[in-house]
Amino acid sequence: MNFHIIEIINIVHEIDWSLVIPQYFFFTGISAAAFLISALTYVFGMEEYRPIAKLSLIVALTVLIAAPLNLIADLAQPGRFYSLFYHRHITSPMSWGVYLLTSYPLLIALEGIFAFRAGFAKRAQQTTGWQQKLYRWLALGNTDITPQTNARDHRWSLILGSLGIPAAIAVHGYTGYILGVVRARPLWHTPLTPIIFLVSAMVSGIAFMIIIAWLLVRDKNGNLRWDMMDKLGVMLGWTIITDLTIRLFWYSIGFFYSYGSYRDVVTFLFRDHFVETVIIELGVGLVLPATVALIPALRRIRPLFILSSFITVAGVWLFRWNTVIGGQEIPKTGAGFYHYTPQFWGGKSIMEVVSNWAFWLFLFIIFTWFLPWNDDAPVPDEPVSEPESAQKAVLSGGVQ
């Protein structure tokens, strides 16, 4: 039948959740994944990841301090954000988030106190003046390093780390849940959304920690820890395979067996945004890094391995963008699709995301400066040699 509708009068609804929301989702994902990587050592006792365990805790915490600022920035009434604490609503995942976003970083910080306590104690012994006071205070007033104190620290790290695992999963799982419950948005409204968000968070987090290890972690002879990074690489490869498998279920059911509003999603993703979704996000962002990470011959081409880790991080950022912004580009009532181009300056702009990265970088430099994250290395008090250039590289890798 020849049937055609032309929309003559309607209003175009603005993209209300701007690009700072993908940035928020991206950062909480990095935090959850970094925390789980630290738990490999502190909870599961996997010694091969110990060189990066403390840095993972630092990343998990600093990223999670920076992430909620995006949410506040995106509020139309940012001054009222605190009212979320006393105006609660059990059916709103955003309301749960407030408690997760405050309790989870406290839990990381508390675990960090015990994980770092021996290091604090050592620094308290080595320093004088205000630094000594600070480190003694951080070491909970106890500057002894004995097998007993180490056992106690280890036990508390284990307990807090074990509590942190569900918290980390919840803090990122709930972000996927926020989108998943919105039945008005067919791209978001699937029970797979929290799961895909968690798995892609692991993908971005592992790649991110490979980059951090490449920049900062050295063995006793000052060499890169390729043994550990290779293990992370294999982990990255299999996590990407998991991600792709879930995508396969999601897209194939949507493509071949769906009806109604989900057909719009298929058209949107695979016709109008074929290049962004299929070529860049799935092909370059996932298939390519998985290939590099899982084939030893390719992984040993070290620049390629590191480059593919950067690409993975950027690819997950793009997935967050495609999901949050893409979901809103499919109109709820209007015909066709909307288009969103973020502003460069001002509120809800590209610079706001860049500033958020800069703020995280600032936190990361401060934290790595005063926390004894590399006290297992031969020169424990040596300041971090290349954080600034290193973080710039991370920055550009993530925003692209």
Next chain:
Amino acid sequence: MKVSRRELVTLAGVSAIAAATKAVIAPTAATAQTTSAAHQPRWGMVVDLRKCIGCQACSVACSTENAVPMGNFRTIVPSYEIDVHGTARRATLPRLCNHCENPPCVEVCPTQATYKREDGIVVVDNEVCIGCGYCVQGCPYDARFINPETHTADKCNFCVHRTEAGLLPACVETCVGGARIFGDLNDPQSTVSQLIAEHATQVLKPEMGTEPNVFYIGLSDYLQARVRGEPTPWSKEELLQDMVEATS
């Protein structure tokens, strides 16, 4: 309380008029009393699409009544040209908040700033709203927006300030063709209830399970969900720019 002589005279006059008109206003007052005490109204609307001429008088009346900022609408009448086998016809579809029985906007609001009143009207408390936009995402009907002046969520509230005073919503009062009919769905004698009883009515996106309280007469199935067709060929930004240029 000090009462001046002039006020006293005025008061006496008002009482006299009230006494004189008591017989006339009594039935109305009694109805109002019954309504508030025993009978709980559930406000709803019937939009008779056979009578809508797409004049946008409702959109204008609403924006004027509620001081809706330029570029945003609490209600609007999207218009469509529908071509079947080369025969074109126009369709109009007044859209507004559906004041759903099961409102998705209310369930996602993190601060309970938006809620459903006992009379069925879904309102936003703009002193509690933090402007997170979750309700804007959650509404399947595009009925909500973030008001750029109040910086909070905004939407149709059936002109609650008017309905509480016994008046009709602005859009209903102004509707030229009488296409918008407002009333109490709990009262079987109300016009809306009778229209729903006598006519086949439709709601928008019934598959969402929202149970809207805005009913349509003569709504085609291809306009019930998201309209799949050619989008409106102009953008809001361009139109606003044209308006600014035209008025400057």
